[in-house]
Amino acid sequence: MTFDYAPAPESRASVEIASDYGLFIDGEFSPSASGSSFVTVNPATEESLSSVAEAGSADVDRAVAAARRAYDAVWGPMPGRERAKYLFRIARIIQERSRELAVLESLDNGKPIKESRDVDLPLVAAHFFYHAGWADKLEHAGYGPAPQPLGVAAQVIPWNFPLLMLAWKVAPALACGNTVVVKPAETTPLTALAFADICRQADLPPGVVNILTGAGETGRLLVEHPDVNKVAFTGSTEVGRSIMRTLAGTDKRLTLELGGKAANIVFDDAPIDEAIEGIVNGIFFNQGHVCCAGSRLLVQESVAEDVLERLKARLSTLRLGDPLDKNTDIGAINSAEQLARIDELAKSGQGEGAERWSAPCEIPERGWWFPPTVFTGVTQAHRIAREEIFGPVLSVLTFRTPDEAVQKANNTPYGLSAGIWTEKGSRILWMAQQLRAGVVWANTFNRFDPTSPFGGYKESGFGREGGLHGLGAYLKTEAAR
Ligand code: NAD
Numbered sequence: 420m421t422f423d424y425a426p427a428p429e430s431r432a433s434v435e436i437a438s439d440y441g442l443f444i445d446g447e448f449s450p451s452a453s454g455s456s457f458v459t460v461n462p463a464t465e466e467s468l469s470s471v472a473e474a475g476s477a478d479v480d481r482a483v484a485a486a487r488r489a490y491d492a493v494w495g496p497m498p499g500r501e502r503a504k505y506l507f508r509i510a511r512i513i514q515e516r517s518r519e520l521a522v523l524e525s526l527d528n529g530k531p532i533k534e535s536r537d538v539d540l541p542l543v544a545a546h547f548f549y550h551a552g553w554a555d556k557l558e559h560a561g562y563g564p565a566p567q568p569l570g571v572a573a574q575v576i577p578w579n580f581p582l583l584m585l586a587w588k589v590a591p592a593l594a595c596g597n598t599v600v601v602k603p604a605e606t607t608p609l610t611a612l613a614f615a616d617i618c619r620q621a622d623l624p625p626g627v628v629n630i631l632t633g634a635g636e637t638g639r640l641l642v643e644h645p646d647v648n649k650v651a652f653t654g655s656t657e658v659g660r661s662i663m664r665t666l667a668g669t670d671k672r673l674t675l676e677l678g679g680k681a682a683n684i685v686f687d688d689a690p691i692d693e694a695i696e697g698i699v700n701g702i703f704f705n706q707g708h709v710c711c712a713g714s715r716l717l718v719q720e721s722v723a724e725d726v727l728e729r730l731k732a733r734l735s736t737l738r739l740g741d742p743l744d745k746n747t748d749i750g751a752i753n754s755a756e757q758l759a760r761i762d763e764l765a766k767s768g769q770g771e772g773a774e775r776w777s778a779p780c781e782i783p784e785r786g787w788w789f790p791p792t793v794f795t796g797v798t799q800a801h802r803i804a805r806e807e808i809f810g811p812v813l814s815v816l817t818f819r820t821p822d823e824a825v826q827k828a829n830n831t832p833y834g835l836s837a838g839i840w841t842e843k844g845s846r847i848l849w850m851a852q853q854l855r856a857g858v859v860w861a862n863t864f865n866r867f868d869p870t871s872p873f874g875g876y877k878e879s880g881f882g883r884e885g886g887l888h889g890l891g892a893y894l895k896t897e898a899a900r
Contacts, residue, residue: 424738427745429532433519436526436609439470442478442632443615445485446625452477457634459608462529463742463751463786471608474631479600479640482629486571486598487646489626494598495568499555506551506594508621513544516617520610524582525742527609529751529787530705532743538704539583542867546586546885549869550594553890557595560887566894568596569672570648575638576611577654578604578753579708579809585611587884588651589628590869595893597649598627602641604654605634606754639665647671649893653710656807656833656878674882674892676710676874678807679835681856682828683713683864686821687722689840693862695729698813701838701864703737703791706750707811708757710879711836713864715804717824720817727795727815734778734791741783749780749811752787761789761810768794768803768814799830807833821846825853834876838864857883 439456441448450456451472458467474482494502513520520543521535530539557566574588581603592599603611611630618628631637635658642650642662652662653676666673683701685694701713718726742750752758769775777790789810797804797814804814818824828837837856839847847861857875860866867873872883882892 424746426741428741429522429525429536429743429745431522431526431743434522434526436469436523439472440608440612440632441472442474442482443612443628443630444478444482445629446619448615451475457605459527459606461526461786462606462753463783465785468527468609471612471632474633474637474640476640478631479637479644482600482631483571483641483644483646485626486600486629489624490568490570490598493624494593494627495570495596497596499557499596502593502596503551503554505621505623506547506554506590509617509623510544510547510551512617512620513540513547516613517541517544520582520613522743523613524610525750527607528578528581529742529753531747531750533745533747534705539580542869543582543586546583546590546869550590554594557890557894560890562891562894562896566595566896569893569895570597571646572597572599572649572651572893573641573644573647574599574601575642575650575652575654576601576603578607579705579710581607582610582614584653585614588653591884591889592651592893593627595890597893600629600631600641600647602631602633602638605632608632642666649673651892652676656880659880672892674874674884675880676882676884677878677880678809678833679710679712679875679879680715680805680807680831680833681711681713681836681838682715682717682854683838684717684824684828684840684850685719685722685726686839686841686846687719688842690842690862691722691726691729694726694840695733697838697840697862697864698730699733699737702813703734703749703811704865706752706789708753708809709865711858711865713836713838714808714813715828716813716815717818717827718815719824720819723815723817727793730793731776731778734793737778737780737791739780739782739788739790749791752789752810755787757809758787758789761808761812764803764806764808765792765812768797768801771801771803773797773801773803773814799827805831821850825850829853829855832878835879836860
């Protein structure tokens, strides 16, 4: 049974969006040298939110030079206990401004307010708190007695968790004594620009954090800049590959967090109702715009029918619509291009003979939307079983034995995450050892914590973000010196 809910919209009053934004370089906002800019829109309404400067080569030069000056003169030499104070201050300001930032994120990205408010923002603050704690203890992190920063880090961010991915990159870089030039995604620049304002509010020395808005070309210019020491990229495998080619032969350090096609594996002894919630969270959280999404459901044949029936019943209760409504479960697709990509892959699923079922929900007239969709009758050869859809689309396959589950789960070029649902601890441990995935969740899914390293195998990239491992990506370690 489904209930009708009265709308419960979050107020936009906490957010002030300027009509235009400049680039944040050396502690100041300034227009791009060429004067060019682009518009960022609300994907739920297609309304223009703001016009944002587009950084070109002269701007990249200026930002990298500012970061270098700040590194040499201020941030690099500063004792860790002093850097920690700034990071704690940033973390506290993020908490204080979390309602504003959550609303801004939902407006620019399309994600439901209950997710930006209850997941993204608490994690953003947690990442700054966690890394503030490390800044004065790096000699105890296991990277030798006096680990040194790398210098200037170029950090390129995707649009699915704009502020959270920024936090994953900026917090460890600053804690370790590096300065940064950040390039947010072109469809979601606004929370990064709000973060620039937070840096000023925290009195962070100019040049420690620089933010360059722009599209792929800006990102390319930044990662190719000769005075950058470290590149951290989160985005598609295709762009990750091109960055790796560009950086080959240079002494720049590189971490890549790329795509995924995770298996969420449900055994017949799993607590089925909990597993249903885990499947829903695994693929429909953030409209499936999640690199570690459980986009392939592997369900044991003996319970497949039951699981699918309960899953469809549960999906029929999800509410799709206004991201600012506190009741909304499924928000908007981030862009028209992404919607077209999802649509194309979903059509290929039908074309290749899989059976499509979509939850019965009303699609708003304006904006970009895709209903929660499940494909059954999927084989491993289908594109929807192999390619990352990055949308609210689940491909269901079945298995009979644990060995078959492992083989099917690992039959992918990716290796970012996996989920296991079973009541047997021994099976969880055995499976976790067999699965070629950076993160393996057991009887849960999509859990994140700053203390826990995150990253991939194979075409999902390399390097880790978060935890002790993540610190290593921003330090010259004994072995590397
Ligand atoms: P994308 O690769 O198109 O863009 C990511 C970022 O790279 C954007 O800021 C973009 O402007 C920039 N960019 C584009 N071309 C570039 C180039 N040649 N050089 C430098 N920068 C360039 O990906 P997207 O569509 O923004 O994000 C979706 C992808 O990101 C998915 O494949 C998803 O799996 C992946 N992702 C991975 C993780 C992870 O932690 N592994 C997290 C989130 C998203």
